[in-house]
Amino acid sequence: MATMDIPAPMAGSLKEFLVSVGDAVSLDQELLIIESMKMEIPLESPVAGTVAEILVDAPARIDEGQVLLRLAV
Numbered sequence: 001m002a003t004m005d006i007p008a009p010m011a012g013s014l015k016e017f018l019v020s021v022g023d024a025v026s027l028d029q030e031l032l033i034i035e036s037m038k039m040e041i042p043l044e045s046p047v048a049g050t051v052a053e054i055l056v057d058a059p060a061r062i063d064e065g066q067v068l069l070r071l072a073v
Contacts, residue, residue: 003052005067009043012036014058014068023051025071032058032068049073 008014015033019025030042031051049071056068 001072004047004049004071004073006031006043006045006069006071008034008062008064008066008068010034010036010041011064012041012062014056014060014062015040016058017054017069018042019051019069021051021054025049025051034062043068045071047071047073 013035015035017032018030025045027045027048029045031045032043034041034043051069052072053070
């Protein structure tokens with residue numbers, strides 16, 4: 001099964017995950033919440049799949065491009 005890395009689209013704080021390892025996710029489903037510049041921004045799944053791995057513990061500072069989770073697709 002192929003995997004897809006999901007990177008942070010911007011630097012900020014990873015506020016919370018809305019999914020757990022093993023969860024099935026659909027296209028455009030919200031995966032997590034990033035706080036940046038005092039705004040809360042949801043990160044949506046670009047594909048349908050299953051959460052294979054979460055690579056960062058929330059809450060945490062994150063950098064743009066940092067891989068946050070991996071989906072099995």
